[in-house]
Amino acid sequence: MARRILLNPDELSDALEELPEWAGDVHGIHRRVKGIDFRSAARCVTALADVAEELDHHPDVEISYGNLTVHLITHSVDGVTELDVEFARRADVHLDDAGETA
Numbered sequence: 001m002a003r004r005i006l007l008n009p010d011e012l013s014d015a016l017e018e019l020p021e022w023a024g025d026v027h028g029i030h031r032r033v034k035g036i037d038f039r040s041a042a043r044c045v046t047a048l049a050d051v052a053e054e055l056d057h058h059p060d061v062e063i064s065y066g067n068l069t070v071h072l073i074t075h076s077v078d079g080v081t082e083l084d085v086e087f088a089r090r091a092d093v094h095l096d097d098a099g100e101t102a
């Protein structure tokens with residue numbers, strides 16, 4: 001599928017300019033939400049599961065004390081693709097208000 005073509009470093013840095021909460025490189029991108037309680041983190045993961053099923057693209061998620069981290073990579077090509085960028089955009093809708101307020 002075209003959207004599972006690897007992004008080169010320039011394409012990825014352009015994409016990350018539009019996703020200021022995300023960091024990483026061509027091997028994977030991630031967003032950490034700090035100051036989130038466990039129940040809210042679990043609720044976010046449930047919302048992300050719906051996005052994942054819609055896009056047929058699945059994040060790796062980590063809930064640890066006070067933190068939710070979402071890791072994105074396209075496993076089939078072992079790097080970041082447009083699909084990861086699309087997932088990140090859609091994930092932001094659910095993650096933006098989930099953590100501590102600055």
Ligand SMILES: C[C@H](O)[C@H](O)[C@H]1CNC2=NC(N)=NC(=O)C2=N1
Nearest residue numbers: 056057058059073074075076077
């Ligand atoms: C058959 C199915 O479409 C594939 O296995 C999908 C499912 N979700 C996926 N998610 C991620 N992150 N990477 C993949 O390569 C991937 N492959």
